Amino acid sequence: MKTYNYKTLQGLLRQCGGRYFTFYDFHAGRFYHRSKGWVKYTLSDEGRREAARLFAGVVWNRVNDGRVDQCMYYRGRLCGILERLWIYKDGRPTYCAGQDYVGEIRYIRRLMA
Secondary structure (H helix, E strand, C coil): EEEEEEECCHHHHHCCCCCCEEEHHHCCCECCCEEEEEEEEEECHHHHHHHHHHHHHHHHHCCCCCHHHHEEEEEHHHCCCHHEEECCCCCEEEEECCCCCCHHHHHHHHHHC
């Protein structure tokens, strides 16, 4: 499988085949390309930092470098709840909540700690 290199997060988001890029895809190193299907990718350090800052802004109210690093260097289990942290193609981050938003965000924070 070919690996695609991207310098910016916006460049990667333009090539997304779906409506959004998930935290799960961010750490799995793969995403759904609009014409090639599932592909591997690499992102520059600035792009990774930008994506981690957007994801951290969804999980925590006050974003600092430590929390961005928690998102950027997450080495825990990639469970399904992390597929609901999204960055839309236009660059807006969000979380698709289930029934208990507060409990789910608390669980995500515990996963990243």
